[in-house]
Amino acid sequence: MRAQSLLDAPSCCSLNTGPLTDTDADHYAALFKVLAQPVRLQILSHLAAGGCGPVTVNELTDKLGLSQPTVSHHLKKLTEAGLLTREQRGRSVVHTVRVEPFAELRGILEIG
Numbered sequence: 001m002r003a004q005s006l007l008d009a010p011s012c013c014s015l016n017t018g019p020l021t022d023t024d025a026d027h028y029a030a031l032f033k034v035l036a037q038p039v040r041l042q043i044l045s046h047l048a049a050g051g052c053g054p055v056t057v058n059e060l061t062d063k064l065g066l067s068q069p070t071v072s073h074h075l076k077k078l079t080e081a082g083l084l085t086r087e088q089r090g091r092s093v094v095h096t097v098r099v100e101p102f103a104e105l106r107g108i109l110e111i112g
Helices: 006-013 022-035 038-049 057-064 068-080 099-109
Strands: 084-089 092-097
Touching: 022 038, 022 099, 038 057, 038 068, 038 092, 057 068, 068 084, 068 092
Parallel strands: none
Antiparallel strands: 084 092
């Protein structure tokens, strides 16, 4: 395997979207900050494992073994950040993953 020349570096290591503006950097940093909580990553992994479809707080509470207030708090933070949607269905509230922000984050992380 040959060593990469400096001339190849920009194509190898450029971000998918190019350099970020200050506003974009602030936006994406805020999203990553929301995701930088283990419980929130666990919640997202459970939502993703279920096909990203709607799930109630009680369903997540049972799956995660956490209290309802804890799960509700983290769902609220994820929803406020725009990563989930929240919908009232009768007496229940369901949360669903919004795929668009995750596609954007994937693009930010795509290097090479």
